[in-house]
Amino acid sequence: MPFEIDxxxxxxxxASAHFIIGHDKCGRLHGHNYFIKVKISGDINEQHMVLDYGLLKAELKKLVEPLDHKVLLPAKAEGIQIEEKEDSVEVITCDKRYLLPVEDVVHLPIPATTAEELAKYFHQKLQKIWSKFVIRVTIEEAPGASATYTE
Ligand SMILES: [Zn+2]
Known part of the structure; x- marks a missing residue:
């Protein structure tokens, strides 16, 4: 994989709200302005590019949009009960109970809404589209605090 684009x-x-189940401070509902950064390694194409930035940008926008201004729920988490009741979602963790409007939540197929698991979630989405590349996805949840996933 001779070339790499950033x-x-x-x-x-x-901008999303989340909580980390069982965590002392992060167990409380709070939010972050998340940013996604991507590095892609591979060969160049006939246009002498690894991948058109415009294509990548459009795909990233499409991926992050459903999470924006939502409460992120880890659908694969242990120790959490998520139940949809008509227009609301009831979330019960070991020590808390939330009742949220259905339209305010997004169920993510991940075990925790940490930056690490979010990076892996986006990585899998991108890798499915561009399987021939080595992709590194970084999720920054605060300035200087980020997690990266690659395979
Ligand atoms: Zn957090």
């Missing part, structure tokens, strides 16, 4: 656009991100 993509980072401060306008591509998502």
């Amino acid at each position: 993509f980072e656009d401060p306008r591509i991100g998502f």
